[in-house]
Each structure stands twice: as C-alpha cells, then as structure tokens.
Amino acid sequence: MKINIKADNKQLEARLRDVALKQIPFAMSKSLNKTTKYIRDTPLKRYYAKTFKMRDKAFYNQVHSIAYSSLPFTKQQGIAVTQIKQRKAPQVVGTKPQPGGRTAYTGFMSRHVTGGVKLPKGSKLAIPVRSAKTKTMTGKTRKAMSPAAIMHSGRGVILANDNSLGSTMYRKMGRGKNAKLKPIYTLSTSARIEKVYDPMPIVKQRTRFVFPYNFKVALAQAIKTARF
Numbered sequence: 001m002k003i004n005i006k007a008d009n010k011q012l013e014a015r016l017r018d019v020a021l022k023q024i025p026f027a028m029s030k031s032l033n034k035t036t037k038y039i040r041d042t043p044l045k046r047y048y049a050k051t052f053k054m055r056d057k058a059f060y061n062q063v064h065s066i067a068y069s070s071l072p073f074t075k076q077q078g079i080a081v082t083q084i085k086q087r088k089a090p091q092v093v094g095t096k097p098q099p100g101g102r103t104a105y106t107g108f109m110s111r112h113v114t115g116g117v118k119l120p121k122g123s124k125l126a127i128p129v130r131s132a133k134t135k136t137m138t139g140k141t142r143k144a145m146s147p148a149a150i151m152h153s154g155r156g157v158i159l160a161n162d163n164s165l166g167s168t169m170y171r172k173m174g175r176g177k178n179a180k181l182k183p184i185y186t187l188s189t190s191a192r193i194e195k196v197y198d199p200m201p202i203v204k205q206r207t208r209f210v211f212p213y214n215f216k217v218a219l220a221q222a223i224k225t226a227r228f
Contacts (some may be wrong), residue, residue, distance in 0.1 A: 003115050003151055006025040012169070022226070023028070023087060023219060023222035023226055024219065025071065025075045025078070025222055026074075026218070027072040027215055027218040027219035027221075027222050028069075028079075028080040028215065028218075029069040029070070029071045029080045030073045030083075030218045030222075031100065031211060031214035031215040031217070031218040031219075032069050032080040032211065032214075033066075033069050033082060034214050035067045035082075035206075035207055035210050035211045035214050036066055036068070036082040036084060036207075037066060038206075038210060039084075039202070039203055039206045039207065039210070040064050040066055040084055043099075043202050043206050044064065044084075044199055044202055045060065045064075047199065047202055048064075048197070048199075051112075051196055051197050052112075052197070055135075059106070062086070062087045062106050062186075063086055063087075063106045063109050064084050064085075064137050064147065065084070065085055065086065065087040066083070066084055067081055067083040067085060067088075067091045067092065067095035067096065067098055068083065068095060069081055069082050069094065069095060070094055070095055070096045070097070072096040073093070073095075073184075074094070077094070079094070080094070081093070081094030081095055082095060083205065084096050084199075086091060086106045086107070086109065086110070087106060088107075088207050090105070099109065109197075110177075111193040112193065112195070112196050112197045113195065113197050113198065113199070114195060115189070115194055115195030116191055116193055117190050117192055117193070118190065118191045118192075118193055119189075119190055120189065120190070124167075124187040124188065124189065125187070125188050125189065125190060125191055126147040126169065126186075126187060127167075127185060127186045127187075127188060127191055128184070128185055128213065129138050129183045129184060129185065129186060131183075132145070132183065132184045132185070133145070134184065145184070147169060147184075147185055150169065150171050150184060155172040156169060156170070156171060156172075157169070157170045157171075157172065157181060158170070158187065161186075166186060166187055166188045166189075167186075167187045168183050168185065168186055168187065169184050169185040169186075170183055170184065170185075171181060172186050
C-alpha cells in the first residue's frame with residue numbers, strides 16, 4: 001500500500017508526513033480489528049450457516065472468538081496482528097488478552113476443518129443416529145441421552161447389526177408389550193470425519209478487499225485528530 005501526502009506548503013507537507021508516520025501503527029491496529037470483526041460477523045457467518053445448522057449464535061462466537069490487535073505491540077514491531085480462533089485456543093503474539101468467562105466445548109469443530117479419523121476413548125465409539133435428538137442447542141450431548149445414561153437407566157439395549165458390521169444401541173420407548181426400540185447410537189471402532197469447513201479462503205479474500213479501505217479511513221481520522 002502506498003500513501004502520498006502533498007501540500008502547497010513544503011513545511012506543512014513535511015509535518016503532515018511526520019504525523020502520518022506516527023499515526024500509521026494506530027491506523028493499522030484499528031483497521032485490522034474492524035476488518036476482522038466484519039469478516040467474522042458477516043461473510044464467515046454466512047459460510048458457516050450454509051455448512052452447519054446455526055443452532056446457537058453464541059456458540060458460533062465461541063468457535064470464532066476474536067483476539068484483537070495489541071496497539072503497544074504494533075507500535076514496537078511495526079505489524080498488526082488479529083486472530084479468529086476457538087475461545088479456549090491459545091492466542092498468538094501481538095493480540096490483546098481476552099476477557100474470562102464461561103466457555104463451551106468447541107474442540108470437536110477442529111475435525112470439521114482438518115478432517116481425519118475419530119477414535120474411541122473406550123472400546124467403542126458411539127455415533128448418533130440422524131433421527132435421534134441427542135444434542136443440545138450448543139451441540140453438546142444431553143446428559144440423559146449419553147450412552148452411559150441410557151444404559152444405566154435400564155432402557156438401553158445393544159444389538160448386533162444384521163450385516164455383522166458393528167452394533168446399534170437402542171432405547172426402549174414405552175412400557176410393557178407396547179414398548180418399542182428406537183435406534184440412538186451406532187457403535188463402531190472408528191469414524192471418518194470429512195473436511196467440510198474451510199474458512200481461510202474467505203478470510204484471506206475479504207481481508208485483501210476490505211482492509212485497504214478501512215486503513216485509509218482510520219489513517220485519515222487519526223491525522224485529523226492529531227495535534228500539530
């Protein structure tokens with residue numbers, strides 16, 4: 001990015017140039033923060049909503065938490081840094097400390113970005129059947145619908161599948177002769193998680209497009225309010 005400063009008075013031109021140079025770190029930090037928040041709240045949210053069911057907006061913000069640029073770091077190093085990350089993920093150098101507070105578990109979202117194989121903590125992996133409502137609005141398993149809770153309730157039944165590949169956990173619905181078995185989990189030794197969410201192309205493309213304008217506006221405002 002190139003910045004041209006011209007004035008009829010050479011002394012004024014030199015002074016404006018000095019002021020602009022001093023205000024550049026502030027403008028960089030402010031405009032990058034604004035750009036990052038816009039990307040998180042607009043194009044990236046649209047992409048997320050097309051990829052996943054938007055159950056809870058607060059959960060989206062937990063998965064896409066913003067670590068804003070630190071102005072002191074920008075002044076010292078000459079670069080501005082922001083970060084969109086999971087709330088509990090470590091912050092990169094150059095960002096401001098985030099406030100505390102309760103956070104949701106979002107670790108499982110990483111596999112949707114990278115893909116890979118999920119392995120069980122015990123002997124089997126319980127994979128929810130699509131028709132079973134096992135999750136809360138934030139994507140966390142309901143306590144009463146966890147595999148352990150279903151089996152401990154006395155209403156859980158595990159039957160081998162007809163194709164001899166794994167087994168299925170059912171939950172008894174109703175009582176006595178009218179009781180029916182509803183499939184809740186497929187039990188397997190592993191699960192293949194496909195890569196379905198790639199936010200980086202949107203972040204890069206929108207940053208290149210939006211940041212230059214935000215920077216020019218922030219620098220102009222900084223020069224206007226600076227002391228001469």
